Amino acid sequence: MYPLAFGFINSETEDNWTWFMTQLRKAIREPKPLAVCTDACKGLEKSVRNVFNGAEQRECFFHLMQNFIKRFHGFGKMYPAARTYRTEVFKEHMTTIFKDAPEVWNWLRDYHNLKWMRCSFNPAIKCDYITNNVAEVFNNWIKDIKDLPVVDLADKLREMIMVLWRRRRRIGERLQGRILPAVKLQLKAATRGLGHLKVVPAGDWSTEVWDNSTGHARHRVELHRHTCTCCEWQHTSKPCQHALAFITTQRNVDVCDFVDECYSVEKFKAAYCRLIEPMTDKSQWSEVEVPFCLKAPLGKRNVGRQRKNRIKGCLEAGGNSGELSRGKAAAAKNDGKKMVRGPVTCPNHGLKGHRKTSYKCPLNGTRKRLRKPRKNTTKNWPHEASTPERSAREEILQNSPGIVTRSRLAFLLGEGTSSQSHMSTLLEIRTSVPTALSKKLTPKRKLQID
Structure with a gap:
C-alpha cells in the first residue's frame, strides 16, 4: 500500500469526485501508462474518464459480482474468466455463460463495460489485481481515527x-541485492510442486513446456524476451511456473535476473526517499486572512452511531448470509426460529453425546462426582398443613427400620385393602429384629416412591 493523496468530502457525488481527481492530477500529473481501478460508482467512473482521459479504466471484480449475483445465479465460470491471462480461455468461459443465459452479455455491456478481466489489461502496467482491496486496507488502517x-x-x-x-x-x-526479499520468497515458493510440467528444450533461451494437469497444454517460453504464451509473465513481470520450470533446469542461472526492475531494491528506496516534513501544533500556526468566512458543511447524517467497518457479503469469509446490517441480521436470525444444535462429539474417539472432559469418555479416566447427602432429609408434603394424618405419616417414617413404600404407608394408615395383609406380617418381622443388629439406614433411604 503506497498512499498518494487523500481528501475530505461530505458525500460521494460526481462533483466531489471530479474535484478530487483534479487535485490528484495536479499532484501526480498524468503518467503513462496509467490504470485507475474503481468500484461500481458511476459518478467516479465519469470523473476518471473526464480528468484522466488517457488512463486505462478498470473495474473492481468484487463489486461487479455483487451486482451479478442479484440477477443471475449458478454461474461459476465468471471467476476463472476474470483471472485468466489468455484471451482464448476467457472467451471459452464466457461462451459457456452466454449459452446458458444470453441476457448476461447485454447486462455487462450496459452496466459494466470497463475492464475487469486480466486478459484485457495492459501488460506494460505491472499490476494484475482484479479487485481494489487495497482501498479497503487503507480504510481499515484509519478506522480508529x-x-x-x-x-x-x-x-x-x-x-x-x-x-x-x-x-x-x-x-x-x-536491504541488499537487486530484488526485494519478499519477491525472492515468492519465487522460491513457486518453484515447488512443478512435477506436472515437462520441459522440452529447443535452445539455450527458448523451450516448450508441457502442462500435463490441464489437458496436455503446451506453452512456449523465451527467457531472453521474458515472455511466455500463458501471458502471466508479461502482466506480472515475475517468471510464471512454466518459466521457472525451465530456469531451474539451467546451470549458473539466477531467477532474480528475470524479474523486472520495478521489484528492485533501488526502486523501493527511491519510492520512500522523500521526507514528509514535521509540523508544529495549531497554536504555532501562522494566521492567514481569509476573504470569506468558512463554516462547516451541512452534511446529512443518519440517526445512531456511524458504521466504520464495511458490511461483508455472503461470499466473503466471516460475512453474514446476506448484505444486512448487524441489527437487521440479528433480527432476521431470531425471527421466530429456534436454534437447533446437534449432539456434541468427543474428539478423543469420535463418539457423540459427551465431550472429552466428561466422565462418560472411556479414555478420560475420570469418574462422576458424588453428591453430598442433604442435611434436611425429611421432605415436607407440599401444600399440606399440620394434620393428624401428616403426624401419623411422619411417625411411621421415623420409627420404621426398613423401606416404606407408598402402598405400605397407605395400608398402615388404614387406606389399604385386604390384599396387602402380607405386608403387615413382613413389617412385624422387621420390627422384631433388634435395632443394633439391623442395618443402619440413612434418612434418605427411608422413603422410596415406586
Whole structure:
C-alpha cells in the first residue's frame, strides 16, 4: 500500500469526485501508462474518464459480482474468466455463460463495460489485481481515527504516513541485492510442486513446456524476451511456473535476473526517499486572512452511531448470509426460529453425546462426582398443613427400620385393602429384629416412591 493523496468530502457525488481527481492530477500529473481501478460508482467512473482521459479504466471484480449475483445465479465460470491471462480461455468461459443465459452479455455491456478481466489489461502496467482491496486496507488502517474533527484527522493521517515512510526507509537501508526479499520468497515458493510440467528444450533461451494437469497444454517460453504464451509473465513481470520450470533446469542461472526492475531494491528506496516534513501544533500556526468566512458543511447524517467497518457479503469469509446490517441480521436470525444444535462429539474417539472432559469418555479416566447427602432429609408434603394424618405419616417414617413404600404407608394408615395383609406380617418381622443388629439406614433411604 503506497498512499498518494487523500481528501475530505461530505458525500460521494460526481462533483466531489471530479474535484478530487483534479487535485490528484495536479499532484501526480498524468503518467503513462496509467490504470485507475474503481468500484461500481458511476459518478467516479465519469470523473476518471473526464480528468484522466488517457488512463486505462478498470473495474473492481468484487463489486461487479455483487451486482451479478442479484440477477443471475449458478454461474461459476465468471471467476476463472476474470483471472485468466489468455484471451482464448476467457472467451471459452464466457461462451459457456452466454449459452446458458444470453441476457448476461447485454447486462455487462450496459452496466459494466470497463475492464475487469486480466486478459484485457495492459501488460506494460505491472499490476494484475482484479479487485481494489487495497482501498479497503487503507480504510481499515484509519478506522480508529475517523471520528476526529477534520483538522485533527488530517494531522493524524499526515503523522501516520510520515511514520510509515520512515519505517520503510529504515527497511530499505538494510536491504541488499537487486530484488526485494519478499519477491525472492515468492519465487522460491513457486518453484515447488512443478512435477506436472515437462520441459522440452529447443535452445539455450527458448523451450516448450508441457502442462500435463490441464489437458496436455503446451506453452512456449523465451527467457531472453521474458515472455511466455500463458501471458502471466508479461502482466506480472515475475517468471510464471512454466518459466521457472525451465530456469531451474539451467546451470549458473539466477531467477532474480528475470524479474523486472520495478521489484528492485533501488526502486523501493527511491519510492520512500522523500521526507514528509514535521509540523508544529495549531497554536504555532501562522494566521492567514481569509476573504470569506468558512463554516462547516451541512452534511446529512443518519440517526445512531456511524458504521466504520464495511458490511461483508455472503461470499466473503466471516460475512453474514446476506448484505444486512448487524441489527437487521440479528433480527432476521431470531425471527421466530429456534436454534437447533446437534449432539456434541468427543474428539478423543469420535463418539457423540459427551465431550472429552466428561466422565462418560472411556479414555478420560475420570469418574462422576458424588453428591453430598442433604442435611434436611425429611421432605415436607407440599401444600399440606399440620394434620393428624401428616403426624401419623411422619411417625411411621421415623420409627420404621426398613423401606416404606407408598402402598405400605397407605395400608398402615388404614387406606389399604385386604390384599396387602402380607405386608403387615413382613413389617412385624422387621420390627422384631433388634435395632443394633439391623442395618443402619440413612434418612434418605427411608422413603422410596415406586
